[in-house]
Amino acid sequence: MTLTETAPGASEAELERHFEATIARNDRIEPRDWMPEGYRKTLVRQIAQHAHSEIIGMQPEGNWITRAPSLRRKAILLAKVQDEAGHGLYLYSAAETLGVSRLELTELLLAGRQKYSSIFNYPTLSYADVGTIGWLVDGAAICNQVPLCRTSFGPYGRAMIRVCKEESFHQRQGFELLATMMRGTDEQRAMVQESVDRFWWPALMMFGPPDADSPNTAQSMAWGIKRNTNDELRQKFVDMSVPQAEALGVTLPDPELRWNEERGHHDFGQPDWEEFMEGVKGNGPCNAQRMAHRRRAHEEGAWVRAAATAYAAKQGLDTPRSSLAGHSTTGGTER
Numbered sequence: 001m002t003l004t005e006t007a008p009g010a011s012e013a014e015l016e017r018h019f020e021a022t023i024a025r026n027d028r029i030e031p032r033d034w035m036p037e038g039y040r041k042t043l044v045r046q047i048a049q050h051a052h053s054e055i056i057g058m059q060p061e062g063n064w065i066t067r068a069p070s071l072r073r074k075a076i077l078l079a080k081v082q083d084e085a086g087h088g089l090y091l092y093s094a095a096e097t098l099g100v101s102r103l104e105l106t107e108l109l110l111a112g113r114q115k116y117s118s119i120f121n122y123p124t125l126s127y128a129d130v131g132t133i134g135w136l137v138d139g140a141a142i143c144n145q146v147p148l149c150r151t152s153f154g155p156y157g158r159a160m161i162r163v164c165k166e167e168s169f170h171q172r173q174g175f176e177l178l179a180t181m182m183r184g185t186d187e188q189r190a191m192v193q194e195s196v197d198r199f200w201w202p203a204l205m206m207f208g209p210p211d212a213d214s215p216n217t218a219q220s221m222a223w224g225i226k227r228n229t230n231d232e233l234r235q236k237f238v239d240m241s242v243p244q245a246e247a248l249g250v251t252l253p254d255p256e257l258r259w260n261e262e263r264g265h266h267d268f269g270q271p272d273w274e275e276f277m278e279g280v281k282g283n284g285p286c287n288a289q290r291m292a293h294r295r296r297a298h299e300e301g302a303w304v305r306a307a308a309t310a311y312a313a314k315q316g317l318d319t320p321r322s323s324l325a326g327h328s329t330t331g332g333t334e335r
């Protein structure tokens with residue numbers, strides 16, 4: 001039972017105390033509970049950005065579905081890209097419990113008022129990139145998202161549990177693809193190394209700016225929305241990736257990367273934070289292409305939304321709060 005249910009006449013101060021106590025006990029806040037406006041806004045911002053990332057993230061890999069080197073690889077890639085659509089939908093549903101619809105959030109993205117992950121502004125230039133995205137990008141996503149299973153907002157944490165299970169499969173398929181290529185020809189090994197060289201630094205950027213330059217981390221940690229800082233998770237990812245790179249036989253492109261016995265962690269160099277900021281501002285290598293494709297898919301899906309709304313009205317059902325967005329997986333123009 002929540003305080004709003006048990007004590008409808010509770011004062012704002014009582015509600016706030018109840019909220020703070022719930023956070024302090026590491027219990028979950030649920031949609032019908034009272035919450036500070038800043039908490040709600042932060043969640044909408046983060047969950048929407050996360051949902052948009054999953055949907056935009058279908059594009060770089062979708063670019064290779066028609067050119068997968070075998071039926072097996074095509075089936076695996078199709079399933080993975082389809083999983084990303086599912087992740088986007090769980091996340092939009094979690095955001096809807098906070099009183100915003102999927103359509104509103106999509107429109108904010110298209111108007112440039114919400115973001116998606118910087119990683120998807122980089123092109124996928126070879127099939128090795130499918131493996132590298134699975135290994136490094138999904139690996140980084142797992143590092144970031146496993147702690148989010150314990151986030152303080154119930155619907156977000158519960159969505160993350162299923163997302164993380166699927167991301168683990170994605171990461172392993174990427175590693176397996178790269179391991180297969182590394183057992184192949186010199187040319188295939190070179191393709192893998194070239195791909196890892198391009199994706200290593202952008203993968204480190206996925207965790208967000210350094211803690212000292214992260215305006216949201218402190219408050220999000222205090223509210224239990226984030227459970228680790230950006231730098232803590234980046235470190236965990238580097239420590240996890242080094243032995244995996246050794247097992248694969250690839251070199252990570254960082255001359256400063258070395259084990260630090262005293263810290264019990266790897267030291268590593270800093271990504272180009274200016275390049276990161278440019279991407280976040282919309283000036284990365286593929287930003288315009290990603291947004292143009294997303295806009296086209298949304299416009300081409302208008303008839304589906306209209307049909308679904310008309311069908312719901314005919315059945316006497318509530319009009320769905322979220323309109324169906326047209327999510328196409330095709331059409332990247334990297335190559």
Ligand code: BYC
Nearest residue numbers: 050053054057116117118141205206207208214215216217
């Ligand atoms: N890219 O104060 P900070 C996936 C923004 S999908 C773009 O540290 P926060 C996958 C940040 O929004 C992976 N923008 O922010 C899918 C903020 O700007 P605003 C997506 C970034 O929120 C398909 C400003 O910079 N995962 O795995 O405390 C295929 C300052 O940052 C980025 C998630 O979304 C970035 N990388 O922390 C394969 C995970 N980093 O909003 C794989 C959930 C920062 O104030 N999100 N910004 O205008 C999070 O955990 C956190 O939002 C972040 C950032 C760690 C990303």
